Amino acid sequence: MTASGNEPSRSEKAASASDVPLEDRYFLLIEAVQDYAIFMLDPAGNVSSWNPGAQRIKGYSHDEIIGRHFSAFYTDEDIAAGKPARELAIAAAEGRVEDEGWRVRRDGSRFWANVTISAVRDASGTLLGFAKVTRDMTDRMRLAELERASEVSAQVQITRENEQKRIARELHDDLGQQLTALKMSVALMEATLAAKAETAPLVPQTRAVQKEIDAMAMSLRRIASDLRPPLLDDLGLTAALEWLAEDFTKRYGVAATVHIEADEPQFNAQFNEFASTNLFRIVQEALTNVARHANASRVRIELACVGDRVSLDIEDNGVGATLTLPPVSTSFGLLGIRERVRQLQGTVSFASSPGTGFHISIRVPVAAVQ
Ligand SMILES: Nc1ncnc2c1ncn2[C@@H]1O[C@H](COP(=O)(O)OP(=O)(O)O)[C@@H](O)[C@H]1O
Numbered sequence: 001m002t003a004s005g006n007e008p009s010r011s012e013k014a015a016s017a018s019d020v021p022l023e024d025r026y027f028l029l030i031e032a033v034q035d036y037a038i039f040m041l042d043p044a045g046n047v048s049s050w051n052p053g054a055q056r057i058k059g060y061s062h063d064e065i066i067g068r069h070f071s072a073f074y075t076d077e078d079i080a081a082g083k084p085a086r087e088l089a090i091a092a093a094e095g096r097v098e099d100e101g102w103r104v105r106r107d108g109s110r111f112w113a114n115v116t117i118s119a120v121r122d123a124s125g126t127l128l129g130f131a132k133v134t135r136d137m138t139d140r141m142r143l144a145e146l147e148r149a150s151e152v153s154a155q156v157q158i159t160r161e162n163e164q165k166r167i168a169r170e171l172h173d174d175l176g177q178q179l180t181a182l183k184m185s186v187a188l189m190e191a192t193l194a195a196k197a198e199t200a201p202l203v204p205q206t207r208a209v210q211k212e213i214d215a216m217a218m219s220l221r222r223i224a225s226d227l228r229p230p231l232l233d234d235l236g237l238t239a240a241l242e243w244l245a246e247d248f249t250k251r252y253g254v255a256a257t258v259h260i261e262a263d264e265p266q267f268n269a270q271f272n273e274f275a276s277t278n279l280f281r282i283v284q285e286a287l288t289n290v291a292r293h294a295n296a297s298r299v300r301i302e303l304a305c306v307g308d309r310v311s312l313d314i315e316d317n318g319v320g321a322t323l324t325l326p327p328v329s330t331s332f333g334l335l336g337i338r339e340r341v342r343q344l345q346g347t348v349s350f351a352s353s354p355g356t357g358f359h360i361s362i363r364v365p366v367a368a369v370q
């Protein structure tokens with residue numbers, strides 16, 4: 001068979017395009033639409049036409065629904081509140097009504113619908129019925145809900161960080177100052193006691209009190225910097241990471257090293273407060289995991305900027321883990337890391353298997369951290 005034998009002839013082509021009467025073409029168009037339920041109601045609100053999109057969205061076949069009142073699509077609450085009749089009345093009076101809300105499928109399940117009802121009249125203005133177009137917006141609504149939840153969770157995190165910052169500052173400035181003053185008073189007291197032979201034996205006791213005050217001051221500094229590392233606000237992300245690694249090495253005896261690789265000389269200045277807090281907390285959580293689970297002897301933290309991406313990698317040489325998906329619901333550490341990365345519009349992957357250590361790999365667009 002020749003190529004031209006497969007093709008419709010010129011006259012056949014013409015026939016498929018415009019020889020179909022206009023009315024039939026509209027019918028074919030509506031029949032082809034899958035994403036919208038498009039149908040007609042008679043003036044009393046009974047269904048008088050039905051398209052495959054309507055069957056797909058609402059679940060009724062053509063024969064099941066023709067002739068039934070359209071209130072079948074509404075929830076019991078809406079029916080009790082008289083909503084179907086009210087919408088028809090508005091459409092009749094104003095030509096058109098639009099509504100968004102829950103609707104009910106044949107099987108009783110609900111979907112979030114965007115609905116328009118338009119009055120259809122003949123040339124003399126007599127009401128012939130209504131054209132109704134319904135779109136299933138459930139997925140969109142879920143997406144919007146997710147977006148809202150994510151905004152709320154980012155806001156909660158910011159509020160928590162600010163609160164921790166406030167508490168850390170008060171601990172440092174207020175309680176810290178008072179401890180310093182107390183230590184000076186005790187030192188003065190010591191000098192007074194030392195000056196007289198009969199009170200001199202009390203001097204060792206004041207020394208002991210001063211030692212206790214020093215220990216308190218140290219605890220206070222540790223608690224304050226756990227709440228909010230002062231370096232993060234004063235010197236930026238990279239300095240705070242260096243401090244974190246050093247502190248981790250001291251606390252747990254696991255050698256933690258930080259490697260910064262960036263094209264930009266002003267690397268630190270690139271990170272806005274939200275981003276540097278998030279990246280810092282991610283590394284903090286990862287290190288907590290290394291201390292708790294890894295039994296590692298070293299952990300490497302690498303922060304790099306390549307082109308328009310910032311990458312953060314945390315890799316240890318410990319026992320590793322079998323990663324289950326989805327993670328167990330009691331494990332909030334890795335989930336928290338995921339959430340923080342998502343808020344920075346980035347991607348994260350966890351790689352590990354028993355014996356191979358644990359590797360967290362994060363990529364974030366530079367634009368999201370500036
Ligand atoms: N560095 C690591 N080395 C080995 N296993 C790890 C490491 N980090 C995480 N894991 C594994 O992943 C699991 C989930 O971690 P996470 O979400 O932080 O929860 P949690 O620390 O509360 O158990 C841990 O229970 C552990 O089994």
Ligand SMILES: [Mg+2]
Pocket residue numbers: 285288289332333334
């Ligand atoms: Mg953890």
